Amino acid sequence: MTMPLDIAKLADILRLAAKTEILPRFRRLGGGDVRSKSEPSDLVTEADEAAERLIRRELEALAPDALFVGEESVAADPALLGKLANVDFAVVVDPVDGTFNFASGIPAFGVMASVVWKGEAVAGLIYDPMGDDWVMAEKGAGAYLRRPDGEAIKLSVAEPRPLEAMVGMASPGYFFGERREQILANLAKVRFFANYRCSAHEYRTFSSGHVQFVLYNKLMPWDHLPGTLIAAEAGGHVARFDGSPYRPHHVDGGLLVATCRDSWQMLRREIIGD
Template identity: 40%
Template sequence: MLMEKVAEILAETSAEVVEPRFRALAAGEVIEKAPGEIVTVADREAEVIIARRLRELLPVPVVGEEAVAADPALAEALRSEPAVWLVDPVDGTSNFVAGRPDFAVMASLVRAGQTVAAWIWQPVNGVAYAAELGAGAWRDGHRLTRPAVTDAPEKWRGSVKSRFLDPAEHHRMQTAIRVFGKTGDGLRSAGMEYPQIADGDSEFILYWRTLPWDHSPGSLLVTEAGGVAARLDGSGYRPEPPGGPDGLLIAADPAVWEQVRSVLFG
């Protein structure tokens, strides 16, 4: 019941306040909340609605991206509370503002520091992903299992999110990944990129900055579909407040994870 209800909340909120503004944002509806970081009225309105409705389902704290931007201390609930909702009302805001279709609405439930349930709604594609710890991953209600990976690394597809790397490290990694197949910088939306790995459309992606609302939903989706989401020391991903460790490598299976890590970091 919870899995279906949260999926409904995301889709209904998206239809109410996000989708009507896609390619229709008015003057003044896009705000710079920090240097290089933008937010829209759609982000803020959607988060308020989603947070209220999630608390009606399960009355625990909600850690939302926009609420934390206003009050960073709210993120400490991930450490201090036994259960927390995480919300990213529009993941890929820059794409949304630019009129590109690569954005998503996401939520996850964290218990004792571990993601136990996750939801990703892709409005333009009309596709819903969900995952539950130990129970599996789904796409539009159908069980999702990551397809087998070719044993030819030169055919692997992936990306390195290098925005937060220093220029020398950025250049080194972009050179290193040329041993693989089709590579790039990703889609600027975790809610679009993680499903690519779960669906079999990509083999790996390296993230550097790992804000919890960006990575909690997708990491569970990938691992429940048979993939790997791990820190560079091999430890599994756990959502933490901003300012935690950097570096998160997502891969289709353990062998891909090990080989990509070796190529990128030696």
């Protein structure tokens, strides 16, 4: 399909935001530069807000007709999130994914963006400021690791493994009560699972072929639209827990990504259960 904006230019904007507003603040945040939002571990920093302002300003020049949906913009105006269900053209941005890590001085965070066209994600980008590279995909064109010098490496998910040999990424913190206990107990069936507190790096890890699954319960479009498209273009199977497709306006229903449909079904049965 024809992209409604230049993806290479969008990639450059994410990098510019990181170089200008994010990296200069890394491990240099003052006491008033970090604030809690919904809970003590849900943070926003001056870097998040400054980076989002820069990205929005640059996008208004690049794609003036696009609805801009940024994580911090939605925090200020929650009604903005609901517009994704019906808009023809939008750009969804997470200025600093992994804010808890960033604020803690842990070098595992990313800058993410996705392009939504007529109800579906058609491009996704995840920029790693520390590694200075992107993983990115356009719908139907495969997924790639791209570097600033133009080098591009095609990405492919890992080979399937039996359940007991699987390694994956899971975020059990957004399951609650007995459901959380059930999920954690079921995850003992796999060989190993981790949680980077950063979906940017979890999707990069999956799409680069290093783990067999990623699992989330909380769905916000800026956290998952780029990674799910990249994962699918790298050969993975993506669906909500009930097997339905994941769409830009979905904010519930859970999300499971696996190396293939058969692995997805096995993980759904053994880990998610009824």
